[in-house]
Amino acid sequence: MVNANQVDAIIFDMDGTLWNGVECYVRGFNDFFRSKNIEKKLVKQDLYGLMGMEEDKYLEIMLPEFPYKERKMMYKDIIDLQYENIKTHGGELYPYVSEGLEELSRHYKLFIVSNCAEFTIKYFTEWAGIGKHITDSIAHAPNFKPKHKNIRYLMDKYAFKKPVYVGDTAADGEQSKIADIPFVFVNYGFGEATTYDLKFNSFEELTHYFVPRI
Numbered sequence: 001m002v003n004a005n006q007v008d009a010i011i012f013d014m015d016g017t018l019w020n021g022v023e024c025y026v027r028g029f030n031d032f033f034r035s036k037n038i039e040k041k042l043v044k045q046d047l048y049g050l051m052g053m054e055e056d057k058y059l060e061i062m063l064p065e066f067p068y069k070e071r072k073m074m075y076k077d078i079i080d081l082q083y084e085n086i087k088t089h090g091g092e093l094y095p096y097v098s099e100g101l102e103e104l105s106r107h108y109k110l111f112i113v114s115n116c117a118e119f120t121i122k123y124f125t126e127w128a129g130i131g132k133h134i135t136d137s138i139a140h141a142p143n144f145k146p147k148h149k150n151i152r153y154l155m156d157k158y159a160f161k162k163p164v165y166v167g168d169t170a171a172d173g174e175q176s177k178i179a180d181i182p183f184v185f186v187n188y189g190f191g192e193a194t195t196y197d198l199k200f201n202s203f204e205e206l207t208h209y210f211v212p213r214i
Helices: 022-035 055-062 068-089 097-105 120-128 147-158 170-179 203-210
Strands: 009-012 109-114 136-139 163-167 183-186 198-200
Touching (some): 009 147, 068 120, 097 109, 097 203, 109 147, 120 136, 147 163, 163 170, 170 183, 183 203
Parallel strands (some): 009 109, 109 136, 183 198
């Protein structure tokens, strides 16, 4: 059991934990395919089981018909289209995330660590209006390091000792274990997990655990 009184920072995954941006990501791929006259079209279900993967593995599954270097180059253009879609269309911010982050930020330093493109977190937080609550964030690109290393980097940079990582997949739990911090599982996202330190059914439930009602 995690004692909220001992926690000094909360680090969040992004996709499946704070929002569902799959529509933006799929639209970016399809916009690119159309612009290059590539006869390929994705649907949201194609991405659901892949959210949170590191880039190389993700692209190997998404663009298997293209050589490694070519799909890496293609993805740069796809990412730019995804950024535009985030800014223009946004996505689904999960219930109580905005209110919850505001409450949590009064008691903890809050961070985001995600296996996403370099500026996805930036555009997401701007669209959602939650950037003021986030102390810092790290995406998988441009350093291409696994989550556990990015978590440890933030711990060293900000000198906090008792963080938790909040995510929605078993992989998030594995990375938390490697980083040697508790894993908080939210079960409304894209994945499943059987090993965790805490589990919540909603962001509101999570918020009220870490900021108890008096």
